[in-house]
Amino acid sequence: MWDRTAAAYERRHAAVLRRDGGAAWGTFRISERRLRLLGNVRGKDVLELGCGSAGWSIALTHAGARVVGLDFSPVRLAQASARMRATRVRFPLVVARAEAIPFPDARFDIVLSDFGATTFTDPYRTVPEVARVLRAGGLFVFAHSSPLRSLTQDARNDRQTRRLMRDYFGLHELRDRYSVEFQLPYGEWIRLFARCGLSVLSLIEPAAPRTRRTTYFTARDQEWARHWPVESIWQLRRSQDSQRPHRSRQSVGRRPATARRR
Numbered sequence: 001m002w003d004r005t006a007a008a009y010e011r012r013h014a015a016v017l018r019r020d021g022g023a024a025w026g027t028f029r030i031s032e033r034r035l036r037l038l039g040n041v042r043g044k045d046v047l048e049l050g051c052g053s054a055g056w057s058i059a060l061t062h063a064g065a066r067v068v069g070l071d072f073s074p075v076r077l078a079q080a081s082a083r084m085r086a087t088r089v090r091f092p093l094v095v096a097r098a099e100a101i102p103f104p105d106a107r108f109d110i111v112l113s114d115f116g117a118t119t120f121t122d123p124y125r126t127v128p129e130v131a132r133v134l135r136a137g138g139l140f141v142f143a144h145s146s147p148l149r150s151l152t153q154d155a156r157n158d159r160q161t162r163r164l165m166r167d168y169f170g171l172h173e174l175r176d177r178y179s180v181e182f183q184l185p186y187g188e189w190i191r192l193f194a195r196c197g198l199s200v201l202s203l204i205e206p207a208a209p210r211t212r213r214t215t216y217f218t219a220r221d222q223e224w225a226r227h228w229p230v231e232s233i234w235q236l237r238r239s240q241d242s243q244r245p246h247r248s249r250q251s252v253g254r255r256p257a258t259a260r261r262r
C-alpha cells in the first residue's frame with residue numbers, strides 16, 4: 001500500500017511536512033523547537049522508524065545527530081534519497097520492518113516515529129523492539145492517533161463523530177478497506193511501556209490550531225480536533241537498570257480481544 005500510494009502521499013502532504021524544516025510533530029506539525037521532546041540531538045545516535053521521505057531525519061542530521069532512517073517501503077525510501085540529494089545531507093537508509101529492527105541491542109540514544117511505523121505495527125511487537133535497541137536512559141518519542149479518535153471514528157466514511165463507534169476495552173487492531181492501524185487503551189499502553197522498561201515522561205495531546213490548516217484532515221474534522229484530542233505524542237525514557245525485554249509477545253503482554261465495532 002505504501003509503495004503504491006507514495007507519490008500521491010508526497011503530492012498531498014509535502015508542503016505541510018516541510019514546515020519548520022521537517023522537525024515538527026503530528027498532523028498539526030507542532031514544532032520541536034516548541035515541544036523540545038528530543039532534547040539536544042547533537043552527536044546522538046537516532047533511529048527514525050517508518051521515516052517515509054525522511055523529513056525528520058534530514059532535519060536532525062542538520063542539527064548534528066547521527067541518523068538512520070528505516071522504512072519497509074522501497075518507494076518511500078527512494079523519495080527519502082531524492083530529498084537527501086536535494087538538501088545535501090547523507091545518512092544510512094535501511095529497508096526493514098519495524099517489528100524486527102536489524103540493529104544490535106542498545107545501539108541508539110533516540111528512537112522516534114511521527115505517525116511512522118508505530119501507527120501501522122502491532123505495539124506488542126514494536127515497542128519491545130524499540131526498547132531493545134535503545135541505550136539505558138535513551139528516549140522513545142512517537143506521535144500516534146489518540147484512543148478517543150479511534151473510538152469515535154466512522155471508519156467507513158473516514159470522519160470523526162461525536163458517538164462512540166467501537167468498544168474501548170479490547171482496542172487493538174483497526175482494519176479498514178485500505179490499511180491497518182493499531183491502538184490500545186491508555187492503561188494497556190502504560191503497562192506495555194512499563195514491561196519494556198520505558199517510563200512515561202510526557203503525553204502531549206495537542207488541540208488543533210484555529211487557523212493553520214493541515215492536509216491530514218477536512219475542515220470539519222479539524223474543528224472536531226479543537227475540542228477533543230485527535231493525537232497522542234508519547235515521550236518515554238528507557239530505564240537505566242531494567243533487564244532487556246525479551247522479543248516474544250508473551251513476555252511483554254497479553255493481547256487483548258479485538259474491540260467490536262458498533
Ligand SMILES: C[S@@+](CC[C@H](N)C(=O)[O-])C[C@H]1O[C@@H](n2cnc3c(N)ncnc32)[C@H](O)[C@@H]1O
Nearest residue numbers: 002050052053071072073097098115116117120
Ligand atoms: C504516514 S507515513 C509517515 C512517515 C513520515 N513521518 C512522513 O510523514 O513522511 C508512515 C510510514 O511508515 C512506514 N511503515 C508502515 N509500516 C511499516 C513497518 N511495518 N515497518 C517499517 N515501516 C513501516 C510506511 O512505509 C510509511 O513510509
